[in-house]
Amino acid sequence: MILELIITSVLLLSNRSTARRVPHCVLKCKDAHMQQMEKEWSLNFAFPLLSLLKATGNETAAYNRAVEICRSNDLLINCLAGCNKTNERKIIELGLLPWQEICLNLPVLQAQFPCWRQNIDNLTSNCRKQSYELRERIKFLTVNESPSALQRICFLDKFADCSVRNYGHLCGQSSENVRFAYTINYLQLFDILKI
Template identity: 60%
Template sequence: MPTSGGSAISPLQLCRLGHLIVVVLAAFGGTAQTIHVPHCVLRCKDAHMLEMENEWSMDFAFPLLSLLKATGSEVAAYNRAKEICRSNDLLGACLDSCNSSVERTILRMGLMPWRDICSSLQELREQFPCWRSNVQNLSTICHVPSLELRDSFEFLTRNDSVSAMQKICINLDRLSACSIKQYGVFCGAGSEKFIERLFSISREAINSMLKMKYAVLPSACSLGPLRRDIYSSELFSLNQSSHTIALLLFIFILIYPL
């Protein structure tokens, strides 16, 4: 099935995506059969995924670096990023035509990290030469904590406990600290601050997801001063159904392609 760029999703990517869906649904006690998404929201989501399918991954990575690594070209990466931003805008417009629902809010939240990227894309383009020159280091140095974070979500599917939640928060902190430090070391304060902002958004999102199911979070999940203003109050009024948690986590994870 071709994407807007003309390439097809590989069998390996399909397997990874399918595995990720199973992991996320199992983590919160839901199954694909119990999830009922409004048709309008499904239509918007499916159209968006068709354009974005070559971007899906099970790793947590900064998407602009991923585009630079995949294309080997600053111009191509920038143009692909603009296409993704356009696709996100189309998704937002499509969702505007749907009735208000939990699932619509979930998809909107899934776009939050990219919204930050798209609003800063021209400014971030100045960082492309450094990121491209150091793409191998930046994409591999923090690979271990990235895998540990993914594994911690899988651990939650087998052990629904405080210790499982704590693993997620601890591993997110480790990945955040590693990534922020390395972007600063290789590409300076501008890159470091932007990566820190993205992880701040990510941390707030994961905590919000966990709070929808668990009344009390472990101390490792406590939040510092983060950008709480970016989240709609509608998000915090979502019910605690397992399918809501699963969908939100699914959309959030998929927003970080490699």
């Protein structure tokens, strides 16, 4: 998902610009979660449920995997709750918000699985240009700390608009409900960058 790459970038920037270390408790929680999620990390900017459908090729398996991810995220949230409140903890918590929305809406979103599976190639490739551009801008952000670097990340809205239009065109207006995930990503991105 988009936020995983952004969170990693921001953590790298914050670690590079300060001499302090990420608290052990936060690292322990993050590492345990990353081990559980090892197969889910991707540089592709796609709606996570679509990525699960593509990986499994099966609606039931994708739904079950999404439920497992929701449980794993809950474990991470509970683990982080036992850590001191730090910027690193807040960044991770903000990064989990899109998945929390997905988990809350999973039964509703599951109704879209048949159309998404049928159109999976188009849904994953129609916004490839915007996805590539966003990935390049995030890479640029990791090595440049200037305000212009931060402005480059604003390309997220172009990717989100393309994706939502694509979902609506191929699977109907109700499929445009994926916008909440992009909206949350966009809002959380700015909250993360303010830290």
